[in-house]
Amino acid sequence: xxxxxxxxxxxxxxxxxxxxxxxxxxxxxxxxxxxxxxxxxxxxxxxxxxxxxxxxxxxxxxxxxxxxxxxxxxxxxxxxxxxxxxxxxxxxxxxxxxxxxxxxxxxxxxxxxxxxxxxxxxxxxxxxxxxxxxxxxxxxxxxxxxxxxxxxxxxxxxxxxxxxxxxxxxxxxxxxxxxxxxxxxxxxxxxxxxxxxxxxxxxxxxxxxxxxxxxxxxxxxxxxxxxxxxxxxxxxxxxxxxxxxxxxxxxxxxxxxxxxxxxxxxxxxxxxxxxxxxxxxxxx
Amino acid sequence: xxxxxxxxxxxxxxxxxxxxxxxxxxxxxxxxxxxxxxxxxxxxxxxxxxxxxxxxxxxxxxxxxxxxxxxxxxxxxxxxxxxxxxxxxxxxxxxxxxxxxxxxxxxxxxxxxxxxxxxxxxxxxxxxxxxxxxxxxxxxxxxxxxxxxxxxxxxxxxxxxxxxxxxxxxxxxxxxxxxxxxxxxxxxxxxxxxxxxxxxxxxxxxxxxx
Numbered sequence: 506x507x508x509x510x511x512x513x514x515x516x517x518x519x520x521x522x523x524x525x526x527x528x529x530x531x532x533x534x535x536x537x538x539x540x541x542x543x544x545x546x547x548x549x550x551x552x553x554x555x556x557x558x559x560x561x562x563x564x565x566x567x568x569x570x571x572x573x574x575x576x577x578x579x580x581x582x583x584x585x586x587x588x589x590x591x592x593x594x595x596x597x598x599x600x601x602x603x604x605x606x607x608x609x610x611x612x613x614x615x616x617x618x619x620x621x622x623x624x625x626x627x628x629x630x631x632x633x634x635x636x637x638x639x640x641x642x643x644x645x646x647x648x649x650x651x652x653x654x655x656x657x658x659x660x661x662x663x664x665x666x667x668x669x670x671x672x673x674x675x676x677x678x679x680x681x682x683x684x685x686x687x688x689x690x691x692x693x694x695x696x697x698x699x700x701x702x703x704x705x706x707x708x709x710x711x712x713x714x715x716x717x718x719x720x721x722x723x724x725x726x727x728x729x730x731x732x733x734x735x736x737x738x739x740x741x742x743x744x745x746x747x748x749x750x751x752x753x754x755x756x757x758x759x760x761x762x763x764x765x766x767x768x769x770x771x772x773x774x775x776x777x778x779x780x781x782x783x784x785x786x787x788x789x
Numbered sequence: 790x791x792x793x794x795x796x797x798x799x800x801x802x803x804x805x806x807x808x809x810x811x812x813x814x815x816x817x818x819x820x821x822x823x824x825x826x827x828x829x830x831x832x833x834x835x836x837x838x839x840x841x842x843x844x845x846x847x848x849x850x851x852x853x854x855x856x857x858x859x860x861x862x863x864x865x866x867x868x869x870x871x872x873x874x875x876x877x878x879x880x881x882x883x884x885x886x887x888x889x890x891x892x893x894x895x896x897x898x899x900x901x902x903x904x905x906x907x908x909x910x911x912x913x914x915x916x917x918x919x920x921x922x923x924x925x926x927x928x929x930x931x932x933x934x935x936x937x938x939x940x941x942x943x944x945x946x947x948x949x950x951x952x953x954x955x956x957x958x959x960x961x962x963x964x965x966x967x968x969x970x971x972x973x974x975x976x977x978x979x980x981x982x983x984x985x986x987x988x989x990x991x992x993x994x995x996x997x998x999x
Contacts, residue, residue, distance in 0.1 A: 521812060569892055577922065705805055712809035717816060729835045767809070768802075775801040779794045 512695060519688050520706055524713045526684045531714065531759065533678055539752050541670065543602040546748070547595065553747050556591045558740040563590070563653055567646055576642075580621040584614050585650065593654050601664045609655055611647035618643050653738070701777040708770030715764035718756050725753070855943045860911040866942075868903065873941040875899055875916065875975075880927035886916060886939065895919055899975075905966055908939050908946040912968035916975045920991075925977035928991050937973060937995050948973045948995035955979055958988050971997040 539545050550556065567581045596607035622639055631639075689703075696702045725731075731749050735742050821828075853872055854863045866872035866888045873886040890900035899918040906912030918924040937948045956963045956976075964974050972994060979991040 517812075521816070524812060524816065565896070568896060571921075709805055709809045709812070712806060713813045713816070716810060716813045720813070720817060728832045734835075768806070771802050771805045772798065775798045775805070778801065779797045782797075783794065 516692070516695060516706070519691060520710060523685065523688045523706075524710045524717075526681045526688070527710055527714045528717055529677070530681050530685070531718070531756070531763075533674055533681070535752055535755055535759075537674070539755065540748060541667070541674070543598060545751075546598060546602075549744050549747050549751065550594060550598075553740075553744045555740050555744050556587045556594065558743065559590050559594070559654070559738075560585060560587050562738050562740050563650060566649055566653055570642065570645060570649065576622065577625060580618065580625050581646070582621065584617040584621065584646075589613065590654070597655060597660055600660055601667060604664055604668070607660075609651045611650055614650055615643050615647045618646055699778075699781075701774040701781070704770050704777070705774035708767045708772075708774060711763050711767030711770065713767075715760045715767060718760050718763075722753050722757060853942050855907075855909045857909070860909065862907050862910060862943075865907070869894060871898070873901075873908065873939050876938040876940070877931070877935070878938075879932075879935045880930050882925070882927075884918065884924065890917060899924070906968065906971075908941055908971075908973070909944055910968075911971045913964075913966045914971070914973045915964055915966075916973065918975070918977055920977040920979070920981045920987075925975075926981055928977055928993065929981055931993060936998070937975065937993075939973065946971075946973075947998040949998050950993055950995045952994040954992050954994070956990050956992055958990060964992065973997070 563585050564581060567584075568578060571578050571581055593609050596609070599605050600607040619639075622643070626639075629635075692703050692706060693700075696706075731753070732746055734746050734749075736745055852864060853866045855861070856863055868889045869887060869891070871885045871887050874883060875886050876883050885898040886901055887894040887898060888901050888903065890902050894900045895918065899916050901907075902915035902917065905915040908914055920926055920928070931950060931953065933950055933952070935950045937950065939946045939948070954963065964976070973996075974992055974994055976990045976992040978987040979989040980987065981991070
């Protein structure tokens with residue numbers, strides 16, 4: 506009797522550890538496929554129409570300076586292209602994920618701007634002060650572009666955090682997998698005479714995991730309005746919202762399979778158990 | 790016999806599902822116990838960047854009105870929102886007027902200095918706009934006697950220009966805020982076609998027409 510109680514306690518403790526391990530593996534797997542995956546991030550930039558939106562955002566910010574400068578808005582036309590933004594954003598993403606060094610080059614923007622200003626002011630007789638002001642204006646526009654795209658401090662900080670996460674993940678993942686394997690072996694040893702109990706335990710573990718994630722995503726949606734997030738600017742906010750929604754949607758769709766598999770495992774193990782019980786009764 | 794088997798399977802399945810639910814509840818309770826504060830901090834940080842729209846909608850539904858007897862606004866417009874349009878037919882100006890005077894507002898249209906009165910309140914009103922082509926570039930064409938019309942969400946007000954001055958940016962006393970007479974002062978940067986930062990302002994003074 507005491508042995509049976511101890512066996513059940515050990516079984517359920519192992520079950521809880523198994524559930525924690527499965528929850529963690531699922532989370533790590535989802536993060537690896539999404540936010541820790543450079544290609545996923547770049548795909549989201551494309552899907553969110555980030556480059557075109559960012560181009561508009563950049564031009565709108567340039568207009569701030571135009572209105573005060575006395576120059577016409579035509580001087581900032583065509584100085585920035587969607588391609589240039591895409592090139593620079595990819596460079597920054599590579600810097601974050603691969604740790605490469607990337608510096609945004611604003612030479613083309615400044616050259617085009619200078620050309621536009623010179624064309625606009627062709628009929629004016631410019632003083633030395635005017636030339637100085639124009640030079641300062643061009644430098645300001647170049648700098649504004651860099652600030653909008655890079656937020657320099659963030660790139661190196663994010664790369665540092667990313668590297669830390671990858672290191673932790675590379676340590677935890679094998680531990681979790683080993684843990685799951687060891688628990689399976691121990692459960693096999695404990696229940697070698699009644700294998701269907703192991704199927705039932707796995708079913709319970711999967712069902713618990715599925716319900717856990719449903720509750721977590723519900724609590725997240727209740728406490729945070731993900732769709733209203735505003736980080737840095739509208740274009741970046743849209744990408745981040747899509748990434749977070751993508752992670753939540755991936756987990757939710759995986760949950761359906763986990764819950765269904767869990768319930769099936771439980772039903773199958775109970776059917777096997779009922780057949781075994783019937784056979785035992787018949788023998789008696 | 791079959792019914793017994795089925796009933797056993799159903800009962801055992803429900804039992805196992807309840808066990809799964811209980812384990813999940815225990816897990817969440819344990820996480821809340823040990824990491825509850827940290828999780829709340831994370832939600833707090835996320836909420837600083839996630840704007841709740843419910844409050845915004847409530848504010849936008851409140852109508853700005855004027856108590857004509859007391860000459861006082863009831864429910865001032867929210868800062869940054871459009872509450873009027875300004876028309877100067879002489880120079881083909883028809884622009885939105887926003888409450889506030891930030892750079893963001895001036896990019897969109899005409900700003901209303903938050904330290905001044907509102908049309909209809911009987912005091913000094915200050916509007917400002919850039920000297921760009923789409924805003925107040927043609928201010929130089931205005932003459933004394935020209936009319937300015939301001940259409941607000943609570944009424945229409947007409948003003949007649951009686952004076953125009955070029956003031957230095959630090960001569961704020963030339964745009965006095967008073968409550969004895971309704972005067973609309975509209976200003977823009979001067980000279981109109983200057984390159985770079987301008988230190989002067991072109992101010993148009995107008996008084997309300999009865």
